[in-house]
Amino acid sequence: MAKETIRVVLCGDNGVGKSTLIASLAKDRFIPNLQEVLPLVTIPRDFSSSPYSPKNTILVDTSNNDPAELQRELKSADVIWLVYSDHESYERVSLYWMMTFRSLGLNIPVILCKNKCDEYEDSTSLTELDTQDTRTEDEEFIPILMEFKEVDTCIKTSARTHFNVNQVFYLCQRSITHPIAPLFDARVGELKPLVILALKRIFFLCDNDQDDCLNDDELYALQKKCFDRSIDVNELRFIKQTLSDISGPSQEYAGCNLYIPNKGLTKYGFLVLNKIYAEKGRHETTWGILRAFQYTDSLSIQDKVLFPKLNVPETCSIELSPKGYRFLVDLFLRFDRDNDGGLNDKELNILFKSTPGVPKLWSATNFPYSTVVSNRGFITLQGWLAQWSMTTFLDYKITTAYLIYFGFQEDARLLLQITKSRKMRRRIGRLYRSPVTDRKVFNCFILGKPKSGKSALLESFLGRSFSDLYSPTLRPQIAVNSLELKGGKQYYLIMQELGEQESVILENKDKLKSCDVLCLTYDSSDPESFSYLVELFEKYHYLMDSPVIFVALKADLDKVQQRCHIQPDEFTEQLNLSHPLHISSTWLTSLNELCMKLTEAALFPGKHTPGFPQETDTQNADYRQTAMVVASAVGFVALLSFTLVKVMRPSKYSD
Missing domain, CATH: 1.20.5 (Single alpha-helices involved in coiled-coils or other helix-helix interfaces)
Structure with a gap:
């Protein structure tokens, strides 16, 4: 986003030519005999300029005769254009002017300009500046650049011959629109850590064939994306030759392959190339690359890109769009290097290299064992898509951010689709949820007394074998898998065991709004198990407003009479619901029936909401x-x- 207005304040000793520089820039010619201080001059943006150029640039002339006014102008500046012209005024740059800026607490770029270099003619065009080292190795410039980090660039000018006048104006703008400070530490001559991280990520995303080199085609694609033009063949040859020369044995980067013939630029070569751009004053090239990948001046990706605003009504849910699923499928296939149908730890680490790491939500839910894994414990494509379906449903901002980190180049909102608002119907004086027609991801809470078999149910839901080992569930556990109903329609079912937070979650009605169906479980072999569910209905009467499926777990064990004032079949009949399904984690067909029943209850809530007589x-x-x-x-x-x-x-x- 371009800055609307940049305020450039010219300062320096009297007589160095500040006013003549402004006049030469504004009139495109030398104008002698000017007044002592010119009024403000506003230069609008040229239509041919970069979109990052400011809409207006205000030039402020100053005089040393009014120190208070000078200080006010300096404090309002975006960039300082500091001018000197002879040895005496040069000495005062370090001894007076830079000290004055620091005493005022100014932390803005300074463009140092040696004026009255009338021996030079104006023969350098703006485009030639890109290939010119604006930090001329001059005995005057080097000490100041080394001592004062505020000094962005040094340049020689002449208002009389119009030499470099346009260029110094451009450098003032560039110091704001393409600042060098976040990229390069001039004192040590190295790129800064944050830009190194950003460039490594960009290299990783552009390396489509994952061979750790950018070949010619990948470089062409990068150039086209960042600058909307093809890279010149001669420039590409020059880059390759330059990097090949640097990697010689006597150079700083000895031992590092910067360019590999017939393969391309390595990661280190890409970093060195951008370091050369910074050293040569061509850091706008690096900024062009960074901004094409949505980086801000603080070297972070823009929040509005990672977390686009969505207007989501309260009773709507968010799911992945077909475009989102296609992107995730392509991502999985790209990083499944051994083509075994699963992402192992190494492949996952590489995949998440361009991100801050595995999402915290995933770590908290025991990823990858929250979804389908292969017999070797590697997440499958089915599990990968199910995991992202769950993530999008629970917190879509995680999905948009990570898919941008993964390299999605368009508006992240294209990855999502918002379902229709949940409608309500009335029957016998009560409201209930209308049938669902446009959703394919449903959320199920599993409730029941401890040791009733909820955790084993989750494991079986993910296709894992039953284990006799018991471990109490303290934190909420989650599992997600896909299933196919009759007719070939595919859905994703999220099943959550609430653990010790069950009462806290049930007391929060807003949490229940995100639940599509309740799975109420009891141990059919434990006589004390069912009374827990009856007490839940007595304590949280609003559970009657949600679709419910009763499940008798451990059906492979001997069924016992429940020590409760009402038996399960009788209780469900009073609620006008079907009798409990008898499920065993060792009976695959019964588990399939349960998953289908839960999904159908989410699709047709009215038939499974307690208290409505069946028609x-x-x-x-x-x-x-x-x-x-x-x-x-x-x-x-x-x-x-x-x-x-x-x-x-x-x-x-x-x-």
């Missing part, structure tokens, strides 16, 4: 017959009314 086929037939009778009666009345009106209305031709 029988006879009732449905009676209803349809009644509706037809009513419709016929309404039609007959309408026809009779129309006939009577025709008969009773007098003709307009009658006397």
Whole structure:
């Protein structure tokens, strides 16, 4: 985003030519005999300029005769254009001017300009500046550059011959739009750590074939993306030759391959190339690369790119769009280097190299064992897509941020789709949720007494074998998997065991709004297990408003009578619900039936919400017959009314 206005304050000793520089820039010619201090000059942006150029640049002339006014102008500056012209004024740059800036607490770039270099003619065009070392190795410039980090660039000018006047103005703008300070530490002559991290990530994303080199095609693609033009063949040859020469045995980068013939630039070569750009005053090239990958001046990716604003109504959910799923499939296939259908630890580490690491949500839910893994413990494509479906449902901002980190180049909102608002219907004086038509990700809370078999159910849901070992669930556990219903429609089911936070979550009605179906479990072999569910309904009466499936777990063990004032079948009948499903983690078919039942309950909430009598086929037939009778009666009345009106209305031709 371009800065709207940049304020450039010219200062320096009297007589160094500040006013003539402004006039020469504004009028494009030398104007002698000017007044002592010129009024403000505003230079608008040229239409051919970079989109990062400011809309307006204000040039402020100053005089040493009014120190208070000078200080006020300096404090309002975005960049300082410091001018000297002879040995005496040069000495005062270090002894007076730089000390003055520091005493005022100014932390802004300074462009140091040696004026009245009239022996030079104005023969250097702006485009030639890119290939020119603006930090001329001059005995005057080097000590100041080394001592004062505020000094961004040094340049020689002449207002009389118009030498470098346009260039120094451009450098003032560039110090704001393409600052060198975040990129390069001139005192040690190295790129700064944050830009190194950013450039390594960009290199990684551009290395499509993952061979740790950028070949010609990848360099062409990078150039096109960043600068919207093809790289010149001669420039590419020059880059290769330069990096090949640097990697000689006597050079600083001995032992590091910067360029490998027939393969391309290495990661170190890419970093060295950008270091050369910084040293030569061409750091706008590096900024062009960084900004094409959405980096800000602070070397972080823009928040509005990572977390785009979405207007999400309260009863809507967010899912991955087809474009999002395609991107994730391509990502999985790209990093499954051994083509074994799973991402091992090494492949996952490489995949997440361009990100801050595995999301905290995943670490907290025991990834990758929160979803489907292969028999060697590697996440499969099915599990990969299920994991991201769950992540998007629970916190879509994690998805948008990470898919941008992974290299998605378009608006992150294209990765998502917002489902329709949840509608409510009324029946026998109560509201219930309408059938769902546009969702494919559903959230299920598993409730039940400790040791009832909830954790084993989660493991079985993910296709893992049953274990007799018992470990109490303290923190919430989560599992997500895909399933296919009749007709070939695929859905994702998120199952959450709440652990010790169960009561806290159930007391929060907002948490329940994100739950599509409740799976109420008890141990059919434990006589004390079912009473826990009855007490839940007595304590949290609003559970009656959610779709519910009752499940009798450990059905492979002997069924016992429950020590409760009401038995499970009787209780579900009172709630007008189906009897509990009898499930065993060792019975695969029963588990499939449960998953389908839970998904159907989320799709058709009314049929599985407690307290609504089930409509029988006879009732449905009676209803349809009644509706037809009513419709016929309404039609007959309408026809009779129309006939009577025709008969009773007098003709307009009658006397």
